[in-house]
């Protein structure tokens with residue numbers, strides 16, 4: 001089958017949306033670090049609509065920080081790829097044209113720095129996942145002993161980490177007298193702008209005090225809340241997209257109709273008119289972020305660990321199993337919502353309902369295993385912050401504790417039948433060794449609480465926390481996840 005490319009765009013099946021502007025006139029105004037499916041199905045779609053409106057300053061140079069796979073798939077397609085939007089009622093296909101170049105950082109760090117130091121560049125955005133910030137999840141401080149950070153201090157001209165690239169790019173632009181880049185984190189972290197600012201400032205300061213001061217005074221780090229469910233693409237998805245396009249696309253992205261982007265408006269060097277594409281600009285990003293992390297991602301992780309242990313492959317399958325829907329509903333309504341900051345005029349009830357509907361989307365195969373990845377980096381902002389607030393209020397948190405208990409069981413690296421779990425986490429080896437060796441629920445909790453970078457100092461010192469968590473681990477060990485969830489629903 002013919003491959004999607006500039007040459008073959010005219011052969012696309014009618015009904016597939018495509019770029020109507022002159023791609024060769026695009027300027028590289030945006031550099032994106034972390035060219036994964038999420039970016040391609042979210043920020044890139046908003047930007048595409050700005051390009052369609054005629055402002056061609058905002059082409060994107062996409063950078064993969066690790067693997068060449070995305071570049072290898074998209075380069076032969078001139079950077080074109082498809083976003084397939086799916087739910088139970090139908091599919092929509094859009095070919096995105098805004099990606100002007102794809103770079104692979106480990107192969108050519110100098111090319112990445114050149115893109116970041118290009119006079120046309122204005123914004124560097126990031127979807128590098130939680131672990132890409134090289135911070136300590138419990139405190140948000142730069143992990144100064146992180147091997148990539150140690151490397152980047154020794155070899156600042158050929159960085160490996162996202163903070164390393166940002167600091168060197170900021171230095172190069174300053175030296176060349178260019179407009180400062182705005183750094184736009186689009187990862188699921190609380191106050192993601194503050195988080196990235198903190199690590200970048202610290203790293204700059206460690207290189208040179210003057211550069212640290214320049215970062216603190218000059219660089220803007222707006223916070224954002226980003227939301228769209230984007231499961232990993234499968235071969236079946238590729239076949240479906242090829243059928244719809246009449247052309248082969250080696251790496252389309254699959255997503256849901258829902259999309260949301262809430263951004264703090266702090267772009268001293270300019271930005272695309274994303275508001276015209278549906279982005280909300282507000283000073284209240286923090287409240288949106290907390291709401292989304294605790295309701296959506298907190299429920300997602302709970303469904304992922306419990307669902308995986310109960311033998312369910314996808315989120316939709318998990319939602320359909322007995323007890324899960326009421327568990328998630330109770331988690332959101334009774335345990336999470338009372339901890340959320342006020343958002344005037346926001347219909348929280350409709351939001352919670354739409355989340356449950358999105359989790360049930362039958363057209364997306366969102367694997368529990370995919371969401372279960374990197375628990376040590378996700379659990380602090382998804383579950384532990386909420387638990388802290390519940391503890392402070394003297395309020396119950398049994399469902400939150402059940403989700404967390406399921407992570408502990410999952411992180412032992414053995415499922416309920418004793419089979420090995422493919423545990424993906426930067427702390428995987430340490431977690432498996434420490435948790436896998438525990439013989440009792442209390443021992444498992446004790447071993448887990450030894451991970452101070454996840455639990456901090458306060459939670460291990462709370463008897464109520466230990467007790468509730470131990471009781472939920474005991475439930476899972478005695479009855480298994482499926483029964484425990486069913487019993488919880490009453």
Ligand code: CS2
Pocket residue numbers: 188226227228229230296297300301370371372378
């Ligand atoms: C998910 C998120 O994989 C995960 O951890 O919880 O990627 C989730 O799908 C997005 O945050 C939705 O916006």
